[in-house]
Amino acid sequence: EVKLQQSGDELVRPGASVKMSCKASGYTFTDYAMHWVKQSPGQGLEWIGTIIPLIDTTSYNQKFKGKATLTADKSSNTAYMELSRLTSEDSAVYYCARESLGVFAYWGQGTLVTVSS
């Protein structure tokens, strides 16, 4: 069974950074790309970017370049996303999602990030 287990909710100060994780199980981690999606009340669902763990190649939505950094650790089957210089606009639920045939076939449970002083 494919499972994506995301790290816990975060409360962070404006201007700080946060790094969240997505631990994959039930499949060969390097066989599939991992995507990250933002869900906020005002903006709906937004694709942040993707990482291909096999070759450590990333592709970002231009909107999130400089904001999000995607990495993957093949030894632990874990994908990471770091968000920097956080503002209230970054408060949202962030999902990791494994690709299959180009679509987001499997989703993590989401990590809620709240940016507040």
Add this chain to the structure above:
Amino acid sequence: DIVMTQSPSSLAVSAGETVTINCKSSQSLFGSVRQKNYLAWYQQKPGQSPKLLIYLASTRESGVPDRFIGSGSGTDFTLTISSVQAEDLANYYCQQYYDTPYTFGAGTKLELK
């Protein structure tokens, strides 16, 4: 970026009704090489992650009931739910994966009348 426009934004239905959700893309999602439309539909229930229902515009994901039907081509797509059940009350999103950045519609909230 490809803009995805969904309608209606909300829909109140009674159990057993058939509903239609529309999704229009700002450019064609038809890929000439594979002759496929790169359009997916997701269902999201309150407090849950989105769930893939349909891909390639009309192919049901494994385990999805056959009352969920995707159709359309090019720029105009439809998700039809026949004989709506209480468990179908959720938000529905279309998404294009023809080109990056992948983009979603704003969603359609299916509510009980």
